[in-house]
Amino acid sequence: MSNCSRRNFLKNSVLLGAAGMIGCSSTSSDSNNTNSSVEVKDNSAPTALEPPNTLAGKKVPTAVLGKTGVTVPILVHGGGYELNTVMVARALELGINYFDVADCYLGGQSEVVLGKTLQKLGNRKDVFIVSKYHPKNPADMIEGINGRLNSLQTDYLDAYYLHQLGDGEYPKDCANWLKSKEWKEVGERLKKEKKIKFFGFSCHAANLPEALEAAAEGGFIDLVMFRYNFRSVNSDALNRAIDKAKKANIGLVAMKTQGGRVSFQAKADGFKEKGFNQAQSTLKAVWSDGRIDTICSNMPSLQIVQENAMAALENQISEVERKLLDEYARETNHLVCHGCDNICSPHVSTPVKIGDTLRYLMYHDNYQDPIMAKSLYSKMSVDARNAILATDYRQAELACPHNLNISKMMADAAKKLA
Ligand code: SF4
Secondary structure (H helix, E strand, O other), X not given: OOHHHHHHHHHHHHHHHHOOOOOOOOOOOOOOOOOOOOOOOOOOOOOOOOOHHHHOOOOOOEEEOHHHXXXXXXXXXXXXXXXXXXXXXXXXXXXXXXXXXXXXXXHHHHHHHHHHHHHHHOOHHHOEEEEEEOOOOHHHHHHHHHHHHHHHOOOOEEEEEEOOOOOOOOOOOHHHHHHOHHHHHHHHHHHHOOOEEEEEEEEOOXXXXXXXXXXXXXXXXXXXXXXXXXXXXXXXHHHHHHHHHHHOOOEEEEEOOOOOOOOOHHHHHHHHHOOOOHHHHHHHHHHOOOOOOEEEEOOOOHHHHHHHHHXXXXXXXXXXXXXXXXXXXHHHHHHOOOOOHHHHHHHOOOOOOHHHHHHHHHHHHOOOOHHHHXXXXXXXXXXXXXXXXXXXXXXXXXXXXXXXXXXXXXXXXXXXXX
């Protein structure tokens, strides 16, 4: 199956789930991504995944991460939990040698714990480390690198990201940073000083399509980590931007691939009956796209690492899983915020941040990480928090293409995250 047809396979599957949604028609654009080096298996017949003990001696397939030229596993470790010695050692056995941390994960401890672990294992040179920072300006980004290196006890980062570009703390026009002379010079300077090898950004905000396009035009961004899952494939703007970034040979790393982890047991059980689980199928939906080089996944237990590794070994989605994901998307799209608050925000007259607030609610409810959710919520402006209960969301709800009960969800967020 060609990459192009694999992408259509995914696209068409979600189209079924998205049928009838206002303003969310599927893309008609096509990708020309024959450079993708993900090892692809013909998975036309559904295959039950092997139990964990048959992973012995097997490694996760690899792909070249865009213009970096670095070969990485198609499944990499997110750092939203402690990457301790046992976890890291098992990951390395499976070929997962790429770890993604940040200044703010685990209250700043994700870098520290990974740094100590790699010191103990003595294999810094064998791993690819990404860390991230929320800079206010280019000088701040340069300053921030020293904190990252100190916490990780290393001399260099393999990649350094502008973190969560487009979130509330950034200026509205921050996507333009990605094609500006100042930010280009930041990347070049840090590379020249050998503090970083590659420069990128992460993004899950509504400006993601704009940011990807700016990065493609700017030419100095090496890799991007962005929100992408079976729910987001039906966005014309996002798919055009991904095509453009791919054409510019930017390394593409998908995150938040579970699409909100909404519990819907009746549907989740259907996956298990077929010999795999819902999480594995959502990963395979992203790999099947053909444009994504790797998936960054938070894997908080050895069991999840192994299940995800098994999915990576059978990385193309089957017909059965495709149908189950269609049903799952249809039944749950209205329960999870898709981060497109450029659509709903113009319809409220107060400084509330709908996309940010509902993402923090997702961290609390679906990711079961109330500490991170509350910490992020507490950093929102007082005005944005105070306005939550005083805002009339009726027009925003009419505009929401996914029919979210925004009023109820925002009230729920205010109660749980305060
Ligand atoms: S509430 Fe609806 S329109 Fe607003 S960000 Fe969420 S999914 Fe998008």
